[in-house]
Amino acid sequence: MDVAEYLKKRFPSIELVPSIYNQWDIGIHFSLGTEIYQFKENGGLNLERFRVVYKQAFTIFNELFEREDNLLLVTNIYKHKNQKQQTKKLKVYQPFLKCKNALKRIQVRTYPYPFESDEAKDYERQQFSLLCKREDIRMNELLKAACNEDFPLKPKLGEDFIHYPDVFFVNTTKDIIFFVYDDRGCEVIAREADRIRSLYENYYDWVEEVDRKKIEEGLGRPGMK
Template identity: 25%
Template sequence: MGLCEFIYEDEGAFAVNIVKELTTHALYIRFELGLGSFMDEACRSEGIHRANAICRSVFDPEDHVIFLHHTSYSRNEKRVSIVRLKRFFKTRLRQQLSSSVLPYEFGESEEDLYTFEWKAEIKAKEIRIPYVLESIENLDFRRKPEAGGQIYLYNKTKGILFHMYDDRGCDVYSSDKDALLPLYHKHRKWILDYNRYQIDNLFGEGLAGIIETDEEQKARRKSNNKKIVESGINLRQINTCCITHYFEIPLANADIFAKELAFTSFEIERVSKTDNRVTFTAAKTEALAQIDYQSHLMSMYGKKYGAYIGWSCVRGD
């Protein structure tokens, strides 16, 4: 049974909570949009560019789309009676718009909170997608236009849910792995590095099948903790660092290693070369508190192609 058949009965006469169903049970790819400071216009433009490119890959003009706008309230809070939805569409909405009350979307145990959903079923070409994405980008920064809530775009034709959660990134969900595979291939470089190992394994490519043993994990984390202590950096305070990872790769694997690491957001450099070995570095500026995922990801590349030597850091704040 396909996702559309599971969610809908009688061509949309009855529907379960689409967002809840997909975000809880479906497969997904998480893409990184935000790069650096939101106030840096070049970084902001790159984020919008990425979001638009991903949307173009998800939605064809004639696809049937369910536009979902969510706002959450407490039981004692007065709900906004009018949400300016028409600005998100190129055509005038008539009978397509409906509303419903849903359980609070950010937690099942929040009995005093609920989510109000506006829903419109239209074609993709009728949505002002660039405007929608810009509105989401601005949501946390008091910059207009702004979305006024969470927006989800469900491609009913393809069974894909697109959710740009804020300026930092977006998730694309589907119960059909084959529906996501073209996105994985086309936008692989934008996959969030934190989730890259998991997503590679989902599609059986990249680092799929490269496993860290319990002993290797224990040794890696012990080494990480020792280096953090030696650095004197307090992870409970601002701890932005330039973290550099070191590799020794057999010459025969050097080019393919460099090509695969180029899909990440790390800066790759060939440091030295001998007759049979190449030394590489991979650097990224990020909170040192993220070293567990970084060292795991980098050590898996080292294990696949050669040897991972370790990492160093320089405070960047």
């Protein structure tokens, strides 16, 4: 399945880059690990925070993706144009695939660098995609890697890019996109509000008050709580 064609048909205004929540009317922004600081008083990492963050990310994913749903796993890496093209997919995908033969099915496209920079013309976004099922992926490890972006924790998605890779989980069966941007939070958007309304109601406490009005308007039920 081609990512660009799918988005054109189902999410025509969406570009798979960070802040998908701000690109679409029907969506939820969840804050993770709130009120638990990343560091202890002695300067060490507060691993209890990360346990909470992982659990929240797993919980949301499990609500959105069922076993038989088709999952389009999309990963952006941001690189200098002179960097080698194909070898990087191994570091992004290989540790998390249960079947290594799936590497042969990964599709790749190259796009302009999406962020503002004086040197933007020297960089590019390389996008890898794989159509699979959730059972094909070591999902807990992959979600942990997404959460670990800013910290010396394992697993990682690779550390030799100009930016940490972004991973998007696209449920093409239900038309839902899930994105964990780092340990601070994640975004969910859906083509139809009914797909994620119960998610918002069930995990209302994980949503910052400043986001609630926009979310409730998008879900079609202002003042839900």
